Amino acid sequence: xxxxxxxxxxxxxxxxxxxxxxxxxxxxxxxxxxxxxxxxxxxxxxxxxxxxxxxxxxxxxxxxxxxxxxxxxxxxxxxxxxxxxxxxxxxxxxxxxxxxxxxxxxxxxxxxxxxxxxxxxxxxxxxxxxxxxxxxxxxxxxxxxxxxxxxxxxxxxxxxxxxxxxxxxxxxxxxxxxxxxxxxxxxxxxxxxxxxxxxxxxxxxxxxxxxxxxxxxxxxxxxxxxxxxx
Amino acid sequence: xxxxxxxxxxxxxxxxxxxxxxxxxxxxxxxxxxxxxxxxxxxxxxxxxxxxxxxxxxxxxxxxxxxxxxxxxxxxxxxxxxxxxxxxxxxxxxxxxxxxxxxxxxxxxxxxxxxxxxxxxxxxxxxxxxxxxxxxxxxxxxxxxxxxxxxxxxxxxxxxxxxxxxxxxxxxxxxxxxxxxxxxxxxxxxxxxxxxxxxxxxxxxxxxxxxxxxxxxxxxxxxxxxxxxx
DNA sequence: GTCTATAGCCTGATAGAC
DNA sequence: GTCTATCAGGCTATAGAC
Numbered sequence: 099x100x101x102x103x104x105x106x107x108x109x110x111x112x113x114x115x116x117x118x119x120x121x122x123x124x125x126x127x128x129x130x131x132x133x134x135x136x137x138x139x140x141x142x143x144x145x146x147x148x149x150x151x152x153x154x155x156x157x158x159x160x161x162x163x164x165x166x167x168x169x170x171x172x173x174x175x176x177x178x179x180x181x182x183x184x185x186x187x188x189x190x191x192x193x194x195x196x197x198x199x200x201x202x203x204x205x206x207x208x209x210x211x212x213x214x215x216x217x218x219x220x221x222x223x224x225x226x227x228x229x230x231x232x233x234x235x236x237x238x239x240x241x242x243x244x245x246x247x248x249x250x251x252x253x254x255x256x257x258x259x260x261x262x263x264x265x266x267x268x269x270x271x272x273x274x275x276x277x278x279x280x281x282x283x284x285x286x287x288x289x290x291x292x293x294x295x296x297x298x299x300x301x302x303x304x305x306x307x308x309x310x311x312x313x314x315x316x317x318x319x320x321x322x323x324x325x326x327x328x
Numbered sequence: 329x330x331x332x333x334x335x336x337x338x339x340x341x342x343x344x345x346x347x348x349x350x351x352x353x354x355x356x357x358x359x360x361x362x363x364x365x366x367x368x369x370x371x372x373x374x375x376x377x378x379x380x381x382x383x384x385x386x387x388x389x390x391x392x393x394x395x396x397x398x399x400x401x402x403x404x405x406x407x408x409x410x411x412x413x414x415x416x417x418x419x420x421x422x423x424x425x426x427x428x429x430x431x432x433x434x435x436x437x438x439x440x441x442x443x444x445x446x447x448x449x450x451x452x453x454x455x456x457x458x459x460x461x462x463x464x465x466x467x468x469x470x471x472x473x474x475x476x477x478x479x480x481x482x483x484x485x486x487x488x489x490x491x492x493x494x495x496x497x498x499x500x501x502x503x504x505x506x507x508x509x510x511x512x513x514x515x516x517x518x519x520x521x522x523x524x525x526x527x528x529x530x531x532x533x534x535x536x537x538x539x540x541x542x543x544x545x546x547x548x549x550x551x552x553x554x555x556x557x558x
Numbered sequence: 559g560t561c562t563a564t565a566g567c568c569t570g571a572t573a574g575a576c
Numbered sequence: 577g578t579c580t581a582t583c584a585g586g587c588t589a590t591a592g593a594c
Contacts, residue, residue: 125585125586125587126586126587126588127585127586127587137587138588138589138590140587141587141588141589146587146588147586147587147588
């Protein structure tokens, strides 16, 4: 009982401090001071600093993955087992973007923690991300059903680019706001999700084999290989 | 004179060790052992560990930026002051991708160092990246000349997505190789550059206002706003 | 089981001799 | 410029109180 209170206090204090000041500037001593517990309690309950960080990240990460898979399942049921490609990509990038940029969660501790995790990518978080690859296969499977003709490599690249755009937007939102001098509205999450989905769909459908040996003007600018030639 | 040799030895040893084992696992004591110099020499020559890392990164980073701007200048001269959009994006993402994935530099110390810098994003490197925003304005200016009709916001988003795809490909190349079980060829740099450029061009030209209030089937999947409505 | 006090070792940084 | 010695602060481990 009392154990749960100490454990929870550590988790809450850690998430708050990491969200506020980042992983680099927060020590275990800062965390135990904020939580009003003893230094050794962290090791007792979590084993190490890294495992504490890992638990924080896994908790938030699992929630996002559940949202993703629910949205995917819903979209496929709605389409009788086959969802349109844009709905699949929407299910993939929507939860992540809304979780970090959403107006409801605007500046919530959880959102700011996940943004920090995205920007600083400390070792325990990297480890988790690296083994968190299985649930992406479910998206590849859904994409394969949506676009039966496409090469698998094209599907993987499409998925990869969709994740690239959403993660990079979260990670570099300050920079983009500054570079564009406010002309890119980073508060309108729905518009951002649509933009990412729209570009991802174009990436997946745009180079749709016009003629094996006649690359489109735009796709083969410098006489290099086009996707169709790979 | 002797100072220069010590300085260079530290730089070389640090870049090698960071490239091999990452920033998290390499201490100053490891570096001075590899360089056969005294521990205090690092602080004497660089001020701090962070400034040593910063110097390593800035050196490689400036070289890439020079390549980028040279390629951009060349493309604009070739077109009489106005380069086609794909050539501009090529100049933007080509040097970065070739510098990290190129077959000539395959596994070179410099390439592996820059990949580490991209993956681990340690504080001194983040600081440099954050203030390294000015030279991107030259690319925005060139893009504005190439696509006079486009909204500035669209140009910024296009630039942002191009960088997103190239950086994410460098950063997650192992993961993509594993996820795709080798079906995505991460050794064919030219093909990757073309793929990134091709998608970026589509992002910039694809949503080209078909009709103000009739969003295309693919761009407005869920009745949300399309780019044209922003 | 839960928690505290304390000691250990490693890190980056620095002062002062040479 | 270079080196030795030492420092403060970080995370971890453990012995023992409750």
